[in-house]
Amino acid sequence: MMDRYTKLQMAGIYFAITIFLIFILLPFFEMFMTSLRPLEHLFRSPYQFWSDDFSFDAYSQMWVTVPLLGRYILNSIFIATSVTAITMVFVIPAAYAYARLDFPFKSASLAIFLGVNMFTGAVLLIPLYRVLRTLGLLNTYWAMIVPGVAFLIPTGIWLLRSYLEKIPRELEEAAYVDGASRMYTLRRVVLPLAVPGLIVVGVAVFIGAYAQQFLFAITFNQQRELQPLPAGLYEFIGYQSVTWNEMMAAALVGVLPVMVIFLFLQKYLVAGLTAGAVKE
Amino acid sequence: MATLDLKAINKSFGTAKVLHDIDLAIQDREFVVFVGPSGCGKSTLLRIIAGLEEATSGKIVIDGQDVSTAHPVDRGISMVFQSYALYPHLTVFENIAFPLRVQKLQPTELNARVAKAAEILQLSDKLKLKPGQLSGGQRQRVAIGRSIVRNPKVFLFDEPLSNLDAALRGDMRVELSQLHRELDATMVYVTHDQVEAMTMADRIVVLNGGKVEQFGTPMELYHHPATKFVASFIGQPNMNLVPGTIKEMTPDGPVVALAGGHTMTIPVEATTAHVGSKVEVGIRPEDVDLGTDGLEVSIRVLERLGGASITYGSIGDGTAFRASLSGNAPVREGETVHLTVDPAACHVFDADGRVLRRQAAPGLVA
Ligand SMILES: Nc1ncnc2c1ncn2[C@@H]1O[C@H](COP(=O)(O)OP(=O)(O)O)[C@@H](O)[C@H]1O
Ligand SMILES: [Mg+2]
Numbered sequence: 001m002m003d004r005y006t007k008l009q010m011a012g013i014y015f016a017i018t019i020f021l022i023f024i025l026l027p028f029f030e031m032f033m034t035s036l037r038p039l040e041h042l043f044r045s046p047y048q049f050w051s052d053d054f055s056f057d058a059y060s061q062m063w064v065t066v067p068l069l070g071r072y073i074l075n076s077i078f079i080a081t082s083v084t085a086i087t088m089v090f091v092i093p094a095a096y097a098y099a100r101l102d103f104p105f106k107s108a109s110l111a112i113f114l115g116v117n118m119f120t121g122a123v124l125l126i127p128l129y130r131v132l133r134t135l136g137l138l139n140t141y142w143a144m145i146v147p148g149v150a151f152l153i154p155t156g157i158w159l160l161r162s163y164l165e166k167i168p169r170e171l172e173e174a175a176y177v178d179g180a181s182r183m184y185t186l187r188r189v190v191l192p193l194a195v196p197g198l199i200v201v202g203v204a205v206f207i208g209a210y211a212q213q214f215l216f217a218i219t220f221n222q223q224r225e226l227q228p229l230p231a232g233l234y235e236f237i238g239y240q241s242v243t244w245n246e247m248m249a250a251a252l253v254g255v256l257p258v259m260v261i262f263l264f265l266q267k268y269l270v271a272g273l274t275a276g277a278v279k280e
Numbered sequence: 281m282a283t284l285d286l287k288a289i290n291k292s293f294g295t296a297k298v299l300h301d302i303d304l305a306i307q308d309r310e311f312v313v314f315v316g317p318s319g320c321g322k323s324t325l326l327r328i329i330a331g332l333e334e335a336t337s338g339k340i341v342i343d344g345q346d347v348s349t350a351h352p353v354d355r356g357i358s359m360v361f362q363s364y365a366l367y368p369h370l371t372v373f374e375n376i377a378f379p380l381r382v383q384k385l386q387p388t389e390l391n392a393r394v395a396k397a398a399e400i401l402q403l404s405d406k407l408k409l410k411p412g413q414l415s416g417g418q419r420q421r422v423a424i425g426r427s428i429v430r431n432p433k434v435f436l437f438d439e440p441l442s443n444l445d446a447a448l449r450g451d452m453r454v455e456l457s458q459l460h461r462e463l464d465a466t467m468v469y470v471t472h473d474q475v476e477a478m479t480m481a482d483r484i485v486v487l488n489g490g491k492v493e494q495f496g497t498p499m500e501l502y503h504h505p506a507t508k509f510v511a512s513f514i515g516q517p518n519m520n521l522v523p524g525t526i527k528e529m530t531p532d533g534p535v536v537a538l539a540g541g542h543t544m545t546i547p548v549e550a551t552t553a554h555v556g557s558k559v560e561v562g563i564r565p566e567d568v569d570l571g572t573d574g575l576e577v578s579i580r581v582l583e584r585l586g587g588a589s590i591t592y593g594s595i596g597d598g599t600a601f602r603a604s605l606s607g608n609a610p611v612r613e614g615e616t617v618h619l620t621v622d623p624a625a626c627h628v629f630d631a632d633g634r635v636l637r638r639q640a641a642p643g644l645v646a
Contacts, residue, residue, distance in 0.1 A: 173332055174365035178379035178430070179353035192369045 035249035062246035072232030083148040083209035091156035099164035113154035143220035152205045163197030199268045229254040282433035282466045289338035299490045311460050314470045315477040316487035322470040330359045356433035360440050364423040366411040373407040376425040397425040417448045435467040486510045508633035511562045517602045520563045540596030544623045548636040562627035565604040571620035578616040
């Protein structure tokens with residue numbers, strides 16, 4: 001057991017946590033406050049933190065200003081969900097192979113996967129554009145899904161592989177001795193035991209997919225109806241004015257699904273991210 | 281009906297040679313125990329028999345058929361792992377039924393077979409539980425249940441009792457012996473515990489450094505150990521090994537002067553030794569008695585176990601010497617006593633650790 005902390009140390013720890021949380025949460029708080037203010041308050045000088053005409057008007061007005069807002073939010077969720085599903089289809093067998101099988105260039109290819117992660121999508125935008133044009137995928141959902149999947153597979157493999165490696169090898173050997181094929185063992189033994197790991201990887205991929213949509217959407221897609229939320233938010237920038245309060249309201253509503261997922265799966269996330277850090 | 285023959289099995293991991301020319305012929309319905317210190321290659325040999333590991337060279341023959349490259353199921357073996365290897369997310373029923381599900385057996389037949397296995401192993405009321413809800417002994421039984429539903433020809437066990445506490449281990453030993461009789465099957469059992477080997481085996485294979493030291497019945501190993509290694513591995517407390525020198529050859533055997541000054545004529549065939557040879561004399565702690573002459577032993581520690589008293593001490597030149605005396609033997613710590621030894625009960629090992637054949641052969645039916 002680790003020593004208990006003294007009162008002073010506890011105070012220090014909480015102080016540090018508080019600073020950290022403020023740093024992380026302040027933008028969200030400011031977004032929320034902005035969304036509550038009438039537009040003209042935003043430009044008031046001097047800046048007034050509190051005012052008595054806060055309202056949720058922006059939350060209803062935003063649907064009028066940008067009529068396709070609902071569609072954008074659904075697009076975001078649809079794209080992120082598709083990316084996650086397709087990524088998992090590739091990641092599960094690949095991670096299992098890296099965790100259990102021996103094949104030539106195993107560590108070299110794994111290193112290359114990590115290397116791919118070093119490139120941000122931005123560096124590869126032009127080549128990707130040409131590839132997607134050749135394949136005739138520009139201005140479709142696929143234009144945003146395919147690159148998303150490609151960039152998230154490496155992360156997924158790395159995360160899931162380390163999780164699968166912790167499943168005792170003897171379980172698979174027992175299944176093998178009893179006549180089970182690799183696929184049967186994967187389906188009946190390995191995957192059920194890997195559910196927490198799958199959830200962690202799935203959530204990580206989903207969040208990644210949600211975050212990276214913007215870049216792919218504004219470069220590879222001109223179709224208004226297919227745009228995800230981050231690109232759709234641009235429509236709050238009008239010819240004369242920017243309706244900041246409605247934009248913030250829309251952004252918050254758009255982030256909501258991710259937050260909800262986090263809250264529900266938090267237990268698994270904490271366990272999954274720390275698992276493997278210590279050898280049992 | 282299943283015989284199991286190992287023919288010149290060799291195994292290397294990279295440059296490390298783990299098994300050397302293992303030749304064994306195991307008979308139908310025999311309970312054979314592989315015993316040896318940790319790291320001697322027991323598990324590797326068992327895994328080669330199972331088909332989980334491939335031998336570098338050599339053949340596995342089951343029932344006269346060469347199965348060296350066959351799948352475990354086609355070999356007709358089943359295996360119980362040291363860690364039980366139960367599937368934590370499946371119920372006891374599904375764990376036991378796993379091999380049958382793989383075979384896609386009819387539900388009625390499957391249910392009947394699982395029920396029968398569960399009955400043999402007294403698990404009938406536990407079928408709906410998950411492994412996590414069971415005690416160590418029950419988990420062990422589930423693992424055995426999974427191995428018996430398939431009716432294999434050969435059962436393989438890798439240290440199945442080593443995760444259990446001492447009392448439970450004793451019970452399970454008895455249960456496994458009983459199971460062996462009920463199933464009438466060939467079983468190969470790996471352990472590092474010589475007590476398990478002695479109590480359960482029909483025959484014991486003593487492995488050391490990847491080589492077979494000796495293959496024989498427990499009593500053969502006890503009374504006629506082929507090497508110093510086997511002699512000191514089998515028997516509790518361990519055999520004493522006292523250095524000595526052959527002084528003279530007589531028709532009754534060599535006259536050996538032991539360290540510490542005692543001299544004995546030991547009835548063994550001194551074929552590989554001659555006058556002047558350095559030897560080691562093996563004396564089992566239970567083969568000595570308190571007396572007025574014989575070895576002079578100073579007692580350092582005395583353990584009274586009730587039925588027996590174990591003394592730990594040394595003879596004149598400092599060689600450690602253990603003795604197992606009667607429960608109320610009149611000895612005290614710090615005392616020096618005389619222990620008499622029947623020369624016929626002694627074992628003699630030459631400088632290479634090989635035994636000199638005993639003329640009298642206790643415990644062996646000729
Ligand atoms: N997969 C492996 N790769 C390399 N060396 C191994 C492997 N498995 C076992 N060994 C080595 O082989 C030797 C025998 O191991 P093992 O059969 O497990 O011994 P035992 O079961 O008798 O304790 C040990 O020295 C071990 O380090
Ligand atoms: Mg072992």
